[in-house]
């Protein structure tokens with residue numbers, strides 16, 4: 001299995017080298033902002049976005065101009081790489097699987113000073129060759145394993161660093177566990193497992209209340225006044241905080257799940273469709289993106305899409321798997337006798353089978369159904385579980401008892 005990994009070292013720079021590094025980072029920042037401004041303008045006017053090819057063409061024009069001729073000083077590939085990063089940022093912003101990604105923002109002076117060389121660099125012992133800069137020594141704190149694919153030069157405080165991204169072949173991992181579990185992803189509980197355990201969703205009500213409070217105060221203020229700006233910045237920071245808390249929880253839950261089960265069965269929900277109206281797609285960004293995301297807030301908040309992505313790559317690293325099954329009727333079928341009816345679902349939280357009387361938390365019942373479909377999928381390959389249930393009474397014959405591990 002091939003993985004990507006980064007090794008970061010501090011560069012031993014001097015004034016002459018640093019002057020170049022500042023210039024190159026500054027040029028990349030200028031180009032990023034210039035291209036971003038063009039695309040934001042196009043978004044506002046509902047014109048298609050400019051992608052790498054077009055932006056690179058503009059960049060070459062600017063290079064030739066007297067006004068922006070300073071771009072010529074930069075290694076060409078660092079500028080191209082900046083435009084590729086911008087393209088990626090815009091694509092991510094419209095990717096429904098990454099609901100927390102927002103439209104890219106302007107880079108400020110001194111903020112995220114960095115540039116990337118996709119090629120043309122050489123590493124020999126404790127020194128690295130960077131195009132247009134030459135050989136620079138670095139503090140080699142560890143050996144670099146794998147094949148270097150690109151290097152990024154960045155600044156933190158007054159020091160400059162080089163990060164070498166490598167591709168590394170590692171042995172195919174074998175998951176430490178052999179168990180399989182079904183998971184019902186929901187609103188009240190983030191994930192409910194077929195063994196009855198569950199993970200709570202992220203509780204950010206405290207911070208949300210705080211934001212509401214501040215927003216009320218903001219509304220009473222003189223727009224664009226100094227205090228208004230300050231408060232607005234504070235609200236933005238709180239939003240970032242909430243996003244980080246959510247991300248953290250999704251990481252913790254997905255790591256815990258991935259560590260304990262080799263196979264995780266989930267419903268194949270088309271999250272894409274659920275959030276479609278808000279985000280639109282790359283070529284046709286949704287109108288009023290902000291307002292509409294408010295409507296789909298609950299779904300986005302849970303970050304289901306991200307949760308799946310995290311689980312998938314964590315399972316991939318560990319040698320496990322995520323299996324998706326048909327979600328039809330998982331909430332209405334009895335995990336005990338298979339009877340499927342709307343009446344089984346007495347309330348949001350309670351499942352009582354009208355045929356056999358089996359009683360369970362509705363989310364656990366759902367998770368057990370999901371697990372069972374996972375077993376069937378593994379045993380018989382592709383089957384249309386939905387078809388078996390189509391009649392509404394569809395009792396699954398010869399089904400194996402769900403193995404709860």
Ligand SMILES: [Zn+2]
Pocket residue numbers: 334335336337338339353354355356357358
């Ligand atoms: Zn039943």
